[in-house]
Amino acid sequence: MTTGYLSTKLEVRNAPEKGGYAVYALKTIQKDEVLAVWGGQVVTLAQVLELTREEQGHTIQIYDELYLAPMGMEEPADYINHSCSPNAGVCGQISLVAMREIGIGEEITFDYAMSDSSSFDEFDCACGAPTCRGLVSGSDWKRPDLWKRYDGYFSTYLQHRIDKLRKKAMP
8 A cells, every 4th residue: 555646846726616626736847757656555446336436536547447546535646637638647557747848837637548448437528628528438548539649648558458459450
């Protein structure tokens, strides 16, 4: 069991318009700089489904049928919200890095398609991005347009799946 990490260049703020909290940059952040590392306990999908809806919202999928669930509801990395036009992406299984330079005051966001392949946590999206999909689902990772946009920023297990699909599509 581990606790998470949030860069000292970031802070969690109240954001009632976002359903609770959000994470913002206090200093300029460089591309590929580590922003957060999720911590917690590895649990199965069956165990996730036994959690409350709020607790489920704080898990991150790390492999097929495996999730990282926080040990408490105060993991700062869990307050990084979804956007269909994110400035951060997944590195490995549990780390989040900047996809581009991030300025002071910007909210840190990532697209849940970069880590999630399960249908239990689908929701209507209201991120407001021009590229907003309207619905965030566990099958979004299968979209070739997202493969191109987020190349190098998918969770390792999803990147393996994407690589297999790309091979099948090659003549």
